[in-house]
Amino acid sequence: MHRTIDAIWRLESARIIAGLTRMMRDVGVAEELAQDALVAALEQWPQDGVPDNPGAWLMATAKHRAIDRIRREKRFEQKQQEIGRDLETRQDPTDAELEAALEEDLGDDLLRLMFISCHPVLSTEARVALTLRLLGGLTTDEIARAFLVPEATVAQRIVRAKRTLATKKVPFEVPPEAERAARLSSVLEVLYLVFNEGYSATAGDDWTRPALCQEALRLGRVLAELTPREPEVHGLVALMEIQASRLRARVGPSGEPIQLLDQDRARWDHLLIRRGFAALLRAEEVGGGIGPYMLQAAIAACHAQAPTAEDTDWARIATLYEALGTVTPSPVVELNRAVAVAMAYGPEQGLRIVDRLAGEPALKDYHLLPSVRGDLLARLGRSAEARAEFERAASLTRNDRERTLLLDRAAACDATVTTAG
């Protein structure tokens, strides 16, 4: 029974909290009321059975508590005021009015809840925790396990976030046109961060990682339905669908990472790839400029489209990275472009770009820089230099399996040097 209630809660909680937040103008209070309804369900359902429409039951229960609370607060306010004064200016809303307010565009409430959970007034960690908690219906314990932090830390982040939203009087709204782009990109950033935490986690237990990817993907799909005219939302969904299609192929039988070009493409999830392509197509149909998520999705699509690694259209990927570098200039993007250029036009061309990145402070401790450089040097037959780069990369990575892989490559360079000499 508890598992059933838990499942219903996960399916319904975001909508309930969203509806209550509009009513109460406070996410913290809304979540509290929703939790009260959950507790009531846990008490009553095991005895009376699960109601026919459990979502409506939870919503109605929470709503009644909300109305009680509004009344109580009003009485309290009234007591504080001198009797007889101001009583006429504020009339109690009727139940019907409150219910009508609650029924009104639930979809928009969900969108508002996403925007408020990812509000820039909050730290990134707080946005992530609040989003997973309010929209994903995850418990603080689940969030803590996924991000490898103590449960108390997550709980505190959530409490503080709610308090910040309340004290700064952050409105529960779909942001006005002028702020919309920036606010939306904050939402997308949070979703992609959650996805990546699951996708590229350097530690953590295996169960939580795919769960995070799936949660981010689910929320992305929900967001795409709520904002169908936003190309970047479809772009992010496309990117996550295509990347998720490789989840199973990117780990070997003993848990070792398998790089994209070495993956068994038959193990890719072609259903997700098709969904990714469809999302990318929608992004293009909406029009209105190409953003970073669309470009990354287009790159992912290039890989997904190639029947074998050798068939990859590297020239197109190099062009897409160049475009990405124009939209969001970053040394990491440039490094990726170098890889694509090397594949398309030879290691020499790629190395030229990589060498320009050598002094880049942002890449100082980034293991992929020496790793890529080592690879290009190895392909140019400069084995001794390549070995040094692989060793350096191994010393920088925090992932044990990746370190093993890099040290293997360094050793392979030794072998080449020996045979050559």
Add this chain to the structure above:
Amino acid sequence: MRFLMMTKDGQSAGGPPDEKLMVEMGKFIDEMTRAGVLLATGGLNPAGTYIKSEGGKITVTDGPFTEAKEAVVGFALIEVRSKEEAIELSKRFWQIVGDGEGEIREVFGPGQ
């Protein structure tokens, strides 16, 4: 976790589904799409083809078959967090459809 929810033909064999039901179903599919759980869905042509392989011999027989009640006529592939979520969604489906029967199976495959 992925689950395949299958609908069997049941009693309604042969008759075309009524319009109200189609509208309700459309709403349900829409809701599951908006919830981000529906990966794929479709109806199956009852006039299937039966294939049997036995001792190296393959027999192909064209339908429809007499055991129509057992035939799967529709499916929805969903991605959810637990078996209980799949069951919950399935219950909602049957509340719309009314009498009938179906099956929910976990899908092992490229998704995991």
